[in-house]
Amino acid sequence: MTDFRPTILAFCCNWCSYAGADLAGVSRLQMPPNVHVIRVMCSASVKPEYVLKALSQGVDGVLVLGCHIGDCHYMTGNHRTAKRMPLVQSVLKETGIDEKRLKLDWVSAAEGEKFQKVITDFVQDVHKLGPNPLREVRF
Amino acid sequence: MARIGVFVCHCGHNIAATVNVEEVVEFAKTLPDVVAAEHNLYSCSEEGLGSIKKSIEKNKLDRVVVAACTPRTHEPLFRKTVELAGINKYLFEFVNIREHVSWIHAKEPQSATEKAKMLVAMGVAKAALLEPQKEGESSVIPTAVVIGGGLAGLTAAASLVAQNIDTHLIEREARLGGNLADIDIVAPEFRKSKELLDEMIEELNASPKAHLHLSSKVTEVKGFVGNFEVTTDKAEKIPAGAIIVATGAKEWIPKDEYGYGTVPGVMTQMDLEKRLAKGEKPKQVVFIQCVGSRQPGREYCSRVCCNTSLKNALRILDASPDATVSILHRDIMSYGTASEHMYRRASERGVRFMRYGLDRPAKVSRTQRGAAVKVFDETLDEDIDFDADLVVLATPMVAQNDSREVGKLLKVPLDKFGFFLEAHVKLKPVEFATDGVFVCGAARWPSSVSESMSQGMAAAAKAAIPIRRGKVVIEAITAQSDPDKCAACGNCVMACPYEAIEIVESEGKRYAKVNEAQCKGCGACVAACPNDAMQQRGFTTRQLGAMIDALVKNAMEET
Numbered sequence: 062m063t064d065f066r067p068t069i070l071a072f073c074c075n076w077c078s079y080a081g082a083d084l085a086g087v088s089r090l091q092m093p094p095n096v097h098v099i100r101v102m103c104s105a106s107v108k109p110e111y112v113l114k115a116l117s118q119g120v121d122g123v124l125v126l127g128c129h130i131g132d133c134h135y136m137t138g139n140h141r142t143a144k145r146m147p148l149v150q151s152v153l154k155e156t157g158i159d160e161k162r163l164k165l166d167w168v169s170a171a172e173g174e175k176f177q178k179v180i181t182d183f184v185q186d187v188h189k190l191g192p193n194p195l196r197e198v199r200f
Numbered sequence: 201m202a203r204i205g206v207f208v209c210h211c212g213h214n215i216a217a218t219v220n221v222e223e224v225v226e227f228a229k230t231l232p233d234v235v236a237a238e239h240n241l242y243s244c245s246e247e248g249l250g251s252i253k254k255s256i257e258k259n260k261l262d263r264v265v266v267a268a269c270t271p272r273t274h275e276p277l278f279r280k281t282v283e284l285a286g287i288n289k290y291l292f293e294f295v296n297i298r299e300h301v302s303w304i305h306a307k308e309p310q311s312a313t314e315k316a317k318m319l320v321a322m323g324v325a326k327a328a329l330l331e332p333q334k335e336g337e338s339s340v341i342p343t344a345v346v347i348g349g350g351l352a353g354l355t356a357a358a359s360l361v362a363q364n365i366d367t368h369l370i371e372r373e374a375r376l377g378g379n380l381a382d383i384d385i386v387a388p389e390f391r392k393s394k395e396l397l398d399e400m401i402e403e404l405n406a407s408p409k410a411h412l413h414l415s416s417k418v419t420e421v422k423g424f425v426g427n428f429e430v431t432t433d434k435a436e437k438i439p440a441g442a443i444i445v446a447t448g449a450k451e452w453i454p455k456d457e458y459g460y461g462t463v464p465g466v467m468t469q470m471d472l473e474k475r476l477a478k479g480e481k482p483k484q485v486v487f488i489q490c491v492g493s494r495q496p497g498r499e500y501c502s503r504v505c506c507n508t509s510l511k512n513a514l515r516i517l518d519a520s521p522d523a524t525v526s527i528l529h530r531d532i533m534s535y536g537t538a539s540e541h542m543y544r545r546a547s548e549r550g551v552r553f554m555r556y557g558l559d560r561p562a563k564v565s566r567t568q569r570g571a572a573v574k575v576f577d578e579t580l581d582e583d584i585d586f587d588a589d590l591v592v593l594a595t596p597m598v599a600q601n602d603s604r605e606v607g608k609l610l611k612v613p614l615d616k617f618g619f620f621l622e623a624h625v626k627l628k629p630v631e632f633a634t635d636g637v638f639v640c641g642a643a644r645w646p647s648s649v650s651e652s653m654s655q656g657m658a659a660a661a662k663a664a665i666p667i668r669r670g671k672v673v674i675e676a677i678t679a680q681s682d683p684d685k686c687a688a689c690g691n692c693v694m695a696c697p698y699e700a701i702e703i704v705e706s707e708g709k710r711y712a713k714v715n716e717a718q719c720k721g722c723g724a725c726v727a728a729c730p731n732d733a734m735q736q737r738g739f740t741t742r743q744l745g746a747m748i749d750a751l752v753k754n755a756m757e758e759t
Contacts, residue, residue, distance in 0.1 A: 070748065070751060075272070076633065082299065082300060083272060083296075083299040085304060086270075086299025087299060087303070091305065091307065094312055095315075097315065097319060097322065097751055098300055099322070099748075101723060102721055102736070103722040105695070105722060105723065106722060106723025106724060106736060106739065107727060108726065111745070111748060114745060115748050115751075118756070119752060134722075138722050141695065141724060141728075170621060171613050171615045171621055
């Protein structure tokens with residue numbers, strides 16, 4: 062368990078959280094190397110299926126990061142994300158996957174430090190949860 | 201079968217010092233559909249771009265993956281390069297191994313290299329499924345809106361009007377000029393600011409192309425580059441092709457620091473400007489620099505305060521050559537040749553410069569005659585006492601109280617101090633990541649008169665580009681629906697924030713249809729579609745699914 066290195070997927074919206082991740086980079090803010098970012102235009106485009114697909118195949122955690130409520134580049138996209146992801150979490154719970162393996166948060170383009178914190182905390186949280194049990198039963 | 205070429209950038213030491221670039225290249229060669237992989241010292245250099253083009257030709261590549269920096273700044277360049285080499289520019293995929301890898305995992309070269317490999321595998325998996333796209337076009341309203349009538353906004357407006365572009369200048373105060381209107385003389389030329397402002401205001405008043413909206417506030421901004429609609433609190437609706445933010449900044453007012461508000465003669469720079477404008481001739485003046493700046497909570501250097509103190513020190517000495525002027529500073533930031541010259545002149549004229557530390561700030565107290573200042577001089581290593589008629593606190597420029605609200609209206613980011621954040625300091629100065637919105641002057645960062653003016657001109661030049669071209673290209677990332685899969689449930693219609701989707705009927709079948717000119721490519725409809733009928737170009741469910749699969753395959757099997 063000590064050498065468990067979680068594999069984590071993050072969906073970042075182009076306008077806020079991806080830019081926040083870039084700012085973290087430009088500011089040389091160090092963080093654990095477990096998180097792999099997929100850039101999407103808006104967090105509202107993240108289908109529940111992506112989360113389920115990743116977790117069911119053994120990815121240890123999924124992050125969905127969008128603009129802060131009120132700041133969405135597409136006006137109200139993140140309102141949908143804010144409602145959708147808790148639903149996905151309840152589906153996870155229902156199916157016996159720890160819902161804490163999915164996390165939703167907001168990071169603005171100016172929040173490099175917040176990005177660093179979200180990544181660091183989530184890697185730690187997933188580390189505590191241990192490897193995704195579905196790693197072993199990939200189908 | 202796709203023929204993919206992978207190009208991994210060293211970015212000098214920026215990537216290669218952490219990520220083992222050669223190892224990433226060797227790994228890339230093992231990935232499905234990859235027929236060529238190489239590394240470049242700088243992929244974005246003429247040489248790097250040349251070798252990408254050469255490889256496209258030599259290896260008959262039909263898709264290109266570059267693993268380098270961020271698509272937010274360099275994607276257009278690489279897209280253009282592959283296009284020049286005969287590949288549709290949407291058959292290009294960017295992998296970020298600098299901002300997202302080398303710069304943030306600097307102490308873990310091995311893990312960083314592994315992560316870079318994963319990201320390249322994901323990029324390659326997506327690239328294999330990319331499809332060529334055709335871009336659309338939309339028209340541009342030939343009008344500009346400038347928000348803020350201070351020096352930067354006035355300069356931008358005057359520059360746009362000079363190009364014969366209809367320009368609406370929206371200023372919330374009843375007068376134009378912003379901070380500069382309260383400043384008497386501007387450094388380093390010692391010119392009356394009024395002359396400078398009057399010249400520009402007259403130009404605007406005389407032009408039929410300039411439309412001034414004084415005592416007006418922007419309450420709503422809708423639309424996108426080429427087709428904005430700006431609404432004011434006077435219910436005016438202004439259609440515009442481009443918007444310039446020039447909302448400025450303001451002087452920070454101390455609470456009770458250094459006896460402000462309690463000891464007579466203690467004032468800010470703006471207070472001093474007003475007194476000097478009235479012809480007041482103080483005899484003993486102490487300036488205290490960095491009051492409220494370069495300290496925890498407000499760490500930045502406000503950049504203009506040192507020059508302002510130098511300017512006013514010289515003015516005071518011009519009016520009364522026997523005056524004693526002291527400047528207590530933490531570092532004198534008189535950058536630029538003209539300002540440096542001003543610093544030298546001030547030294548020659550006998551201005552006393554004294555360096556103090558943040559841990560031992562000056563103490564200001566009330567005396568019978570006026571004020572007394574005690575400061576620990578770091579160079580002399582002892583306390584020095586001054587009598588003063590005036591103690592001038594050089595406080596920083598801070599963001600406007602409502603800058604965050606303005607940022608929200610325009611959907612543009614601000615930094616933690618409330619200043620507007622441009623897309624990239626070097627590659628896209630005065631531009632926001634949002635097309636068609638620009639920034640200039642102190643709204644962006646404390647700036648001098650000449651900086652505000654050059655930024656105003658730069659923003660005007662940038663804003664004029666779409667307006668002059670008359671049309672803007674719509675990135676081919678809009679959504680499309682598959683009529684065969686669509687059940688016309690209407691979820692996408694409700695999800696779309698732009699009313700770009702409608703249910704149509706053709707040949708007896710009802711399905712959702714996306715109006716491309718209205719679609720902004722957010723993908724909300726894609727996630728709302730229960731049938732997978734709605735797809736966003738460049739972000740299809742198959743493409744993103746392939747990225748997830750690639751991560752699973754490569755990361756899971758590695759452990």
